[in-house]
Amino acid sequence: MNNNKLRDHVGRILHESAIRSFSFSLQGANVNGPELAEIGRQVLKGSIAVRVDASLESSGEFDYLSNTLFFKSDNPDRGTILHESIHALLHHHKCTKTTDITHEVAAYLAEVIYYLREGLIRRERFQKSFTLGSTQSIYQEAIRLIDKHQILRKSVYLKWGDYQGLRNAIKAHPTYIKPQWQ
């Protein structure tokens, strides 16, 4: 897939019905389907660029300086596309009154809401305990939060204290061990 095909792919995914019904807010960060579709429109018209960069350490990255969504592969999975698009959305909304860790919480929540809605992950797999610092433990905390607050069914607002478990799981992951996040 070349960069243009990937751009069209990303733009289309952000208009899907499973994403259109998204609606949740964290302290200082709001995520909803129509605004994600707007990010999709900006991708399609090229005002947000999409590029493949095989040298990336993670599967994706949104670079706010160049306003570019980077993906390690030319066929990124939908969860990765959604995750990075949430970073783009929060940047475009100038959600600067919130923290980097809240942006990450929003991105993981969106990713897991999508996986659950589409039947791409199964709750039963997440009933055992996972080592803190693994991606599975992040997903597990996200599932707990989604079920506790019924995020699949209604629009919710989560206070800082509500998502402490998910914050801790993210902060323990090697990608996110950053002094300013402690």
Ligand SMILES: [Zn+2]
């Ligand atoms: Zn992220």
